[in-house]
Amino acid sequence: MAEEKTLGRLPKWPRQALNNSVIAAEQAYRKRSGLPLLTDADVEALRAGVPMPWEGGDGSLAAPTPAAPSPAAPATAATDANQDSFGPDVQKWLAAGKKWSKSAIAAEQARRKRNSLPALTDAEITALLGEPAAPAAAPATPAAPTAAPARTLAPAAPKPALPSVPPLTRTGTATKYVGTPAVGTSKAAAAGGLATVGPDDTTVDQRRRRLVWSGVGAFLGAWFLAFFRFFLPRTLFEPATKFKIGYPSDFALGVDTKFQQKYRIWVDRTPDRLFVVYARCTHLGCTPDWKPAENKFKCPCHGSGYDSEGVNFEGPAPRPMDRAYIEKAADGQIQVDVSRLYSWPKGQPSHFDDPGAFLPV
């Protein structure tokens, strides 16, 4: 059967010389479309930028030469002859002109396998795909009658014994591969006797890695500490309000300031009593200073002055400084409680003579 030459997707003459990739694309298109493939002479002409043998120099297609049949002709004839040996289903599909894809062929093969039907032969597959039969298939045509019985469900002939292949054993020599291994596969590769190829693990790399992990550990540690600190109570620890300051005999006449820093009190002793003044200015709460040379307390904030017993006599202070509760403990020491204060409000009776406001001595 003579093939009709067609340009396919090739541009008409006159045209430029085509490169290999354009020619390969054209061949692939012709194969997909069932068009006759370009011959070697066609390819050479396309590369050289000259008209193909069957192409007219004026852009028309020259009539194919009947005296010189193309090499594909015997193959086409052989294909027609082969179709007689195809199965009835295949012949029916070919007669219907149905075009098969490779995935459809694979599905059909799977169906035949499931239903114990004979599988499609290579010639049938080629015909269903619409591909031109290979030239080598022509001499094989006489063998077609013998292929038909092979599609019956006759018991298969015993296969010749394959040469035994020695089992694969690992020799301990690592197989090397080039490239970046996927993350997380190094252990699996090592277990399989594989080793990666990469830069050597230098001391600088190790130090750098250690530094990075130390930073990560420090960050996580600080974060966890802050997290657990969140659950601890935020308590303000205040100094005790009840404490002992020693025996009455430890204090001489006058003002003793040794507990000012620790308890904010002064111990004041007169000829007949001992009392504790709470060191807080009654104006705005500053801590006055004891001025022994002047025998008075002087507030540094606004200048209020108090005498040696804490009674105000100058400045904006409205009343005398308060006195703390005082008692003698079982061991004879003086026990002070600054949470219980005795005051002398302006224009009101004094509480400095109340029990607990002083100790008689």
Ligand code: FES
């Ligand atoms: S606080 Fe002491 S005088 Fe104002």
